[in-house]
Every structure is written in structure tokens, then in C-alpha cells.
Amino acid sequence: MPDAAWRRKFQRQILAWYAGAARDLPWRANRDPYRIWISEIMLQQTQVATVRGYFQRFVAAFPTVADLAAAEEAEVLRLWEGLGYYRRARQLHAAAQKIVAEHEGRFPRDFDQVLALPGIGRYTAGAICSIAYDAAAPILEANTIRLHARLLAYREDPTKTAGQRLLWSFAEHVLPDSDISSFNQALMELGSEICTPRNPQCEACPVATLCGARRQQAVAEIPAPKKKMKYEDRLEVAIVVRRKKEVLLRQCGPEERWAGLWDFPRFHVASEADLLSGELASQFHARTGLSAAIGSRLTTIKHGVTRYRITLHCHEAEGASGRLRKDETAPLVWASVDKLHDFALSTTGRKIARLLAK
């Protein structure tokens, strides 16, 4: 670990640089812990450019913890539509209700109480408490993992347990006595804007002279590349069942992907042949209670969900008849095509909905 002199120079350089480089982001307008919390949850595994618009709409709809707690979960999910990792939205909502129930509706000040809220781990608790309250809490996330790994010339995979232990320790060790809020944000800003994954701008870096990777001319090799994800190809089919101006939607159950969101009835099939074999129609009947033939293809959408590369064929159902099956955990409803914007849909569901509206 670096000594006190190194630390002081590091802190001074970081803070001086940030004073002139801080971007004007919506969640930096004030230090309201509620807004900072919302931004931190949205920013989990999601880029700043993507979050901007969502953040503005979300805090406009729910300006306070109490507003969020009082909202319907469906409305929260609707505002989250397209952001992904929908568990974040449900946990955000649950946390707001917990704050109302246990903290009189005021966002807690104590680190451990913040950490105890659903959806908040060590990073997010540290970020909120340092940014909003100037608490002496370290942070470690994508930007600072890369930044610190380079500063320390750490050549192992910094996302593994040993690397995490080292980098959390470093993050705590370099924390200044004051201005923690600016300091932590500055570290992330530096990682995001200067110490980038590819082609970092070391010439513009305020701590280049303190950087181990730079000294070893190993900036391009650090951090070590993560092991490549192996993707599994998957074939799925979405069925569009029309009834006059309505279409059949299904709400995803709590145990499945996109829990709480609505989608067109969707099936995993082994091969293209299953579309014709009657196997799909049989599954469709078991799921919905309706009898129908698989009709013409409307479109094909390719997308990825974690380790799956999904090819989604979207087909019309023809001659649907029968009575809808009752399903408590995954309700089926007939939705007016003109009212599909009132439902929180998965991104693929929204693409299909847009197709039907034409």
C-alpha cells in the first residue's frame, strides 16, 4: 500500500482535476440522498448515457421516497421499461416502502441501515453515503476497479476475490479526510473519461506519475481481460393472438425472467421443426387454454439475455378458440392494441407491440 506522501499527492491531484472536469449530470444537481440513490441503482451495470433520460422521468414521476413507496409496482416497472435488470426496480420500490415503514420516510443516514435496504450492496451503500453525506466510505465499481488495478499494476484478474480484497483495501486506504463526496465521484469520473478500457488518455491523467502500469509500460495489459463468456444459442417463439382489436398478453411470474413484466406468450423450442409439428400448438394450449394453429411469421428478433443468444420468431395464432386459463402467478389478459403503452413490456415485447400498432 502507498505511503502517506503518495496518498496526499494522489488526493490533491484527483480533487484538483475533478474541480475542472466534472460533468454536469442530472443527479449532481443537488445532494438529495433519494435522487442519488435512484441514480446509483439505475447506474448498476448501465452506462451514464443510457440512464440520463430514465432518471429525469423517474424522479419527475416520483419526487420523494414517499411518492415512490405509494406507487403501484406496475407503474414503477413501466418507467423502468427498457433499462433491464428489472429486479432493481422491484427492490427499489420495496426499499422505499421499508424506508417509510422503518425510517419515517427519510432516507437513512447510517451506512449499515443503507446497506440493509434491498438492492443495495457494499458499493451502492458507500456511493450514497459518501456522495450525499460525505461519509468516509470507500467505493469500488467498474471504473475504479480498472483505475486502481492500473495504479497498483495489479496483473491478476481484479474482479476475482483476491483482487477485490486488495482493491477495496486500496480504495479505503486512499480516502481523504474531507471532500469524500467529490473524491469518490472524481475516481469514477477519471476511470470513465480518462482511464478507459481501450486507449486510455494517460497524457491527460492527473495521476499518471503515480501510476504503476504506466511506469511499467503495461497500461494496455492491465486489467487482465476477463474470460470470454460462452453463449448458448436458443430458439424461442412468441405468439400473437388477436381478438378483434385486442391481443393476448401474459404477465411473467415471480420466478421467471422479466418477473412482473408483460410479454406475448413465449415458448422455448428445440428447433424450427417444432413450429410445424404441433408440439408448439400443444404447449400453447397447455399454457393458455386456447386452441390455435401456428400461423404466419410476423418478424424475427435476435437478442441476448445473460448467457443466451436468442432468436425469437414471432408468429400469429390462427383460429384461436376456447376459454382463457386462469393462472394466479402469471395472469393472461386481453389488451387493446391501442393501450399497450400502459403495460411494462420486455424490449422484445415492445418491438412486437410497435409492429402491431402500425
Place this chain on the structure above:
DNA sequence: AATCCGGGGAG
């Protein structure tokens, strides 16, 4: 320690 969870930006 591994795995799951989404979607999009950017090269």
C-alpha cells in the same frame, strides 16, 4: 466461487 439477471453504447 459461480451463476443469474437485460439492454444498449461503442469500437
Place this chain on the structure above:
DNA sequence: CTCCCAGGATT
């Protein structure tokens, strides 16, 4: 195409 992103929860 591939890599990556202000991670957390679960197993």
C-alpha cells in the same frame, strides 16, 4: 461481431 457498463442476490 465483441467488449463493456457507477452490482446485488442467490446458490
